[in-house]
Amino acid sequence: MNVREVAKRAGVSPSTVSRALNTPELLSYRTRKRVLGVIEEAAYYPNANARALFAATNRTFGVVVSNIANPYFLDIFRGIESRAHEQGYELLLANTDYKSDRLAASLRMMLERRVAGLAVVVSEMDEALIAQLARAKIRAVFSGVDTPGTEFTNIKVNCRKGMDKVLAYLTSLGHRRMVFVGHHASLESITERSSAFLEGVKQFESKVESLTFTDSDSIAGGRQAARDIIASGFRPTAIVCVNDVVALGVLKEMRERGIAVPAEVSVTGFDDIEFAEAFSPGLTTVNISREQIAEHLFQHLCNPVRPDSNRREIVIDPQLVLRESTGPASDFAQSGATELVE
Amino acid sequence: MNVREVAKRAGVSPSTVSRALNTPELLSYRTRKRVLGVIEEAAYYPNANARALFAATNRTFGVVVSNIANPYFLDIFRGIESRAHEQGYELLLANTDYKSDRLAASLRMMLERRVAGLAVVVSEMDEALIAQLARAKIRAVFSGVDTPGTEFTNIKVNCRKGMDKVLAYLTSLGHRRMVFVGHHASLESITERSSAFLEGVKQFESKVESLTFTDSDSIAGGRQAARDIIASGFRPTAIVCVNDVVALGVLKEMRERGIAVPAEVSVTGFDDIEFAEAFSPGLTTVNISREQIAEHLFQHLCNPVRPDSNRREIVIDPQLVLRESTGPASDFAQSGATELVE
DNA sequence: CTGAAAGCGCTTACAG
DNA sequence: CTGAAAGCGCTTACAG
Incomplete structure (x- = not known):
């Protein structure tokens, strides 16, 4: 069924x-009435591909994220989605699972589809891909990308500030032996949070010991990291996690091992996903407003800064959220730490 | 940049x-070398819309879900996604938020895009929409739809069986006062689980009291339902939830109110999402294999039953998973129940 | 108010 | 091995 056929039937x-x-x-x-009647009765749907071909512009935005199973990314997607639907835009979602070949394929797919704009919320961006986007002259906006080149607006989270709040809070509770749990150690930009941790810890250099563990971005990843920590023999009083999903895995593993949180060890997350509050114990974490990020991303897709003006760098300030997974450093570990530090 | 331009440059x-x-x-x-060289150096991407126009078939499948924020739907999506990418298919995702106008718009969009197939995992399907899809002769497969007509294969979960297991288990623990927490009461097909509950409860008719509460499909919805239960004055010994997300909300609210689970009240979920296990207390629930559902959906998209053969109805059997959120009916409530039942 | 024409960017028989 | 032609289904100036 196509226009020609409908036309014939309607004369x-x-x-x-x-x-x-x-x-x-x-x-x-x-x-009008006659034609619409035929359309209705023939159940005719215009071919969107043909339409897009003519229009050259799509009312479709592409969204690329690293891990849609992590509520952080999902919330951003949903934030963009609700705005997009309101304005009559459609969304094309691509999920990379932190794999740069998947990212390259996704971006290419978006370009081939001639999306009207591209929101890229990934950790595994590299210079070549950015150059490629710049060359394609596509309207794009990033979030969470470390080095978004000079061409594209980036919605950034001030991780350093968030991490400093976590560290200040933990040290004020007497914590001197900490570990950081990340994921995907090989990804440079993941290190944004881990380096914020390491940099932050330096302020207390003479007093704080730290180690870094890493696994996948999932509850299972957090559990594995927790097992690795236990196996390592290092006995932290606080475990600082790259994000909430991983932290929830750590909490779970601790509970199964019979290690009390926060009595024996404190655990912190990052992001403040909805599950973090619902959990028991409630997770102390750093709130990053996905709403704000989504709003900025969408606004930029709709009203990009003029190409000749400078790109914008928007910084989101995260907030420390205190719940029940953190408490004073346990005496035992504290004395252990002291022993080692002296 | 288009074929003509590239052709000119390459002579x-x-x-x-x-x-x-x-x-x-x-x-x-x-x-070949010369042309590919020009393509590379001109950063030429063929227009997928034009290509799709010619090909008439897309290597794109559409996936429509009710609530992507619920890990149940997300897991199904991801299951299809990983298979699709393996086979070189792309996915178009649409999220309806249980709104039938959003569903209608999404289906229409998929039809207009001429997707090669459509996986519909929603609760709000109605006859008219099914008829529309049948008319469009689109390759479609459903999951969780109550009345998928006679045209389409449906991957069904035997909710009744799962619910019966839950009820048998709870009654064996002495529970006689139960409530069911659903969501979106207005949706007919949501009642698949709630009616499984109500039917199941009938087996114990003379002994079991039950009520039904309902709110949105989210942690917040579960919390609200829990508040409604408390406000109602009815004192159940067990709260049976339509799914895990809602159950986690109930758990959270109970904890905040200082009501011990399972000592004072037992709580069950449905689905067995990853967070359900990680939670504290671990949620007693009914496992539904999203992997299996995704596999069936994808298989059917790739190899549909021949149009002239009968549609298939595939039934997934759910498994009861016992964790820590359930226990013997509390004495207090039990005596209360007895009092009322006599 | 309506139609014939040209074109969006691509692809594949059909020739040669 | 390569090109000219026709067409995928739609849309919009351009006429009338």
């Missing part, structure tokens, strides 16, 4: 069918 | 450019 030209759909006010009441 | 015809991309083996080594 009009294809042009008129097209107009019935796009500019009905140009048609006489009679023709 | 060949558009046909040859197209062949360099699609059937390079038909070209001489020299031409």
